[in-house]
Amino acid sequence: MFFNSIDFAIFLPIVFILYWFVTQRNLKLQNFLIVAASYLFYGWWDWRFLSLILISTIVDYSLGIRLYKEENLTKRKVLLWISILVNLGFLGFFKYYNFFLENFINAFSLFGAEIKVNSLNIVLPVGISFYTFQTLSYTIDVYKRKLEPTKDFIAFSAFVSFFPQLVAGPIERATHLLPQFYTKRTFDYSKAVDGMRQILWGLFKKIVIADNCGKYADLIFNNSSDYSGSTLVFGALFFTFQIYGDFSGYSDIAIGTSRLFGFDLMRNFAFPYFSRDIAEFWRRWHISLSTWFRDYLYIPLGGSRGGSWMKVRNTFIIFIVSGFWHGANWTFIIWGALNAIYFLPLLLTKNNRKNLDIVAQGKYFPSFKELSFMLVTFGLTVVAWIFFRAENIDHAISYLSEILSYSLFTEPEFPGKSESLNTIIWVIGFVIIEWLGREQEYAIANLGRKWKIPFRYIIYYLMIIAIIMSSDQQQGQRFIYFQF
Secondary structure, X not given: OOOOOHHHHHHHHHXXXXXXXXXXXXXXXXXXXXXXXXXXXXXXXXXXXXXXXXXXXXXXXHHHHHHHHOOOHHHHHHHHHHHHHHHHHHHHHHHHHHHHHHHHHHHHHOOOOOOOOOOOOOOOOOOHHHHHHHHHHHHHHHHOXXXXXXXXXXXXXXXXXXXXXXXXOOOXXXXXXXXXXXXXXXXXXXXXXXXXXHHHHHHHHHHHHHHHHHHHHHHHHHOHHHOOHHHHHHHHHHHHHHHHHHHHHHHHHHHHHHHHOOOOOOOOOOOHHHOOOHHHHHXXXXXXXXXXXXHHHHOOOOOOOOOHHHHHHHHHHHHHHHHHHHOOOHHHHHHHHHHHHHHHHHHHOOOOOOOOOOOOOOOOOOOHHHHHHHHHHHHHHHHHHHHHHOOOHHHHHHHHHHHOOHHHHOOOOOOOOOOXXXXXXXXXXXXXXXXXXXXXXXXOOOOOOOOOHHHHHHHHHHHHHHHHHHHHHHOOOOOHHHHO
């Protein structure tokens, strides 16, 4: 079930009414309703893969209890590795089996040996990378004695399968989300209104910005050999705003929906395209994944405590693994490695934590220096997104080669060029709103708070009209990160 579908528009109010008006007096019943709604939400896509979520839930619930009781260090490590192998085993099979098989065959072919092994027609379960990492955080934190295991199977099942963030995050930590299932929730009108406002902004990002940009990004990337360098620049820029609007839009809808039910999810995006260096970008982009890799991979490897070699090694490991997490394609690995190369000079010169504040805080305009650094960082990010979007390495290289040719200085030409002006105007308006709201949790959190109510609601209604009009044109495109 997609957030931008009629199905979800019917599903959400039904669950909301049952949650607050039928099960409100009973916490366990509320949690059970969340589990049932979450399984329905996920099973709407393909009910067969509900078994994977159930197995992960049972395995980590059982191992968590065993881990807490076990005092023998060797046995505790064995239990932890069972959890890691089961969860990553599912992820590895469904997501990476054919990738490793193909590269294994190619490696032997370099030495003149032909291996005939048939690949499998594997369907990638939606959101498997997200809920796998979420359940792993629970087991690892119990192992480290940072968290007591729950004995409430329904609450734990609700934590694993919580439908707002089940298929594309934020990737929640058990220490943050799980305790919220133990405490009684009471309806908070202001919190619910804020949630609806964030849902509206998320839908606007997805349907008006991402889907409209995606139409032209797909056109240009899929036929890149037919276009000039100037046109390819437009394609890269369209994709840059498509992926941001798509993914951060999903996170906004997930966070807003959670607020309707009395839950707080972690922030996943903090206006990353206003970053002044790549380190700041990664503190603001997909925050739940970046901090997950920091806490469960980078720091255990030694982090930045060792010498230069260890810093370089750990940086490349975390970025390459992050790239590989996104998909079974060398383009994602190159994308991760390229970001590591961007990041290293800042780390080695100890400037990676230089920009921790909000850019131009309390001001309408950035300084020339801030603007220059933002543009450079944005440009580097756009180049990296080309590898992320390309079909393969050759495609990415040819795409970049054409951009660096003399055709860069020709007039962009592509089908629908004149119609794309509307999308460009939407993007410019979107960037302005994001800039004005960059000190808030999300761009329109305080939009028009001091205005009279009629004026404020005119803005909301205009956004709704734009969403409806764009929905008719786009026909409910699925979210990009569903494939991860």
